[in-house]
Amino acid sequence: MALETTTTSLNDLTHTALVEPVIILALSEQPGHCIRFCREFSAIGKATNALTIPTQTSWWGSPDDDGDGVDTEFNGTEGTALGNTQVATGVVTITCAEYGVAHALTDNVAEDSVLDGMQLLNLMTGQMLSVLQLALDDDFIALFASLSNSVGTSNNDLTIAQMIAAQQGIRVRGANADGLVYVLDNEQALNIETALQATNAAAAIFALSADRVIGYAPAADHGMGAVKQIMSFRGFPVYTSGLTDDDGTDVTGACFVPTSAYNDATGATTFGMAWKRLPNFETQRQAKGRSTDLVMTMRAGVAELQDGSGTKIVTDMP
Numbered sequence: 001m002a003l004e005t006t007t008t009s010l011n012d013l014t015h016t017a018l019v020e021p022v023i024i025l026a027l028s029e030q031p032g033h034c035i036r037f038c039r040e041f042s043a044i045g046k047a048t049n050a051l052t053i054p055t056q057t058s059w060w061g062s063p064d065d066d067g068d069g070v071d072t073e074f075n076g077t078e079g080t081a082l083g084n085t086q087v088a089t090g091v092v093t094i095t096c097a098e099y100g101v102a103h104a105l106t107d108n109v110a111e112d113s114v115l116d117g118m119q120l121l122n123l124m125t126g127q128m129l130s131v132l133q134l135a136l137d138d139d140f141i142a143l144f145a146s147l148s149n150s151v152g153t154s155n156n157d158l159t160i161a162q163m164i165a166a167q168q169g170i171r172v173r174g175a176n177a178d179g180l181v182y183v184l185d186n187e188q189a190l191n192i193e194t195a196l197q198a199t200n201a202a203a204a205i206f207a208l209s210a211d212r213v214i215g216y217a218p219a220a221d222h223g224m225g226a227v228k229q230i231m232s233f234r235g236f237p238v239y240t241s242g243l244t245d246d247d248g249t250d251v252t253g254a255c256f257v258p259t260s261a262y263n264d265a266t267g268a269t270t271f272g273m274a275w276k277r278l279p280n281f282e283t284q285r286q287a288k289g290r291s292t293d294l295v296m297t298m299r300a301g302v303a304e305l306q307d308g309s310g311t312k313i314v315t316d317m318p
Helices: 033-037 107-112 117-146 160-172 186-197 208-214 261-266
Strands: 039-042 050-056 089-095 097-106 181-185 229-233 236-241 250-256 271-286 291-304 310-316
Touching: 033 117, 033 181, 033 271, 089 271, 097 107, 097 117, 107 117, 107 291, 117 250, 117 271, 117 291, 117 310, 160 186, 160 208, 160 250, 160 310, 181 186, 181 310, 186 229, 186 236, 186 250, 186 310
Parallel strands: 039 271, 181 236
Antiparallel strands: 050 089, 089 291, 097 291, 181 250, 229 236, 250 310, 271 291
């Protein structure tokens, strides 16, 4: 047969499919690590994009120095004047960068879409905010590599012993904290979950004393939700991220002290961030282009506040 009348010949009259008024969202890294874990400062309204934050310099020795700094230096002798001990400070600088994302939405899209104008706008703005937070998270997680103290072995899997050592080092270095967090690369998370199931290390067969040292408990959703917490280890939450940096051989995670009222007060918080401009959404009508610009920007910065209260974790790539 020939010359049948079909949806191709009548394509001006027929739709190829009924379009549902929904969008299946793309899979994505989830933002929020920086805002969740960094101590916040504000440069909003200040005539600079950089904040300098004074830091105390110890004049009484260093943690774990076997008492060398305080053993005899402050012993007094009757009738002898005390010598002066100079007090000095250092400084941490947080410099704010600008982040931005823009779309040009044509009138035709807004007029012909199966989504109404408000639904379309909400879809756009929600994803724009998420993207800006991811950009900030990426800069924050890049700071892990700058931590001076490290555990792990290049080109080798992460081990239970290294996870414990990451926390022990922070304690030995004098951090006075009410909590820690681990943020691991996805490969490191796979390594440690595999190690916890190994026949020679599984938490289920450990002697009770060793099991309590590990303090392992899986998260209820095993990291499937937006927060990406996979477990508690030694009682501290363990999160995963696909934003961690690699050098072609190894990936870098970290164990560090997050912001809290207590940690901020004791100076133990490892990382800080500063706002110069909070996320700001603007629209501008372009009449000649029959379109509307959608623009979201923010200015923020991140920096390391307390080097000794963090431990980078360096292990092999997938």
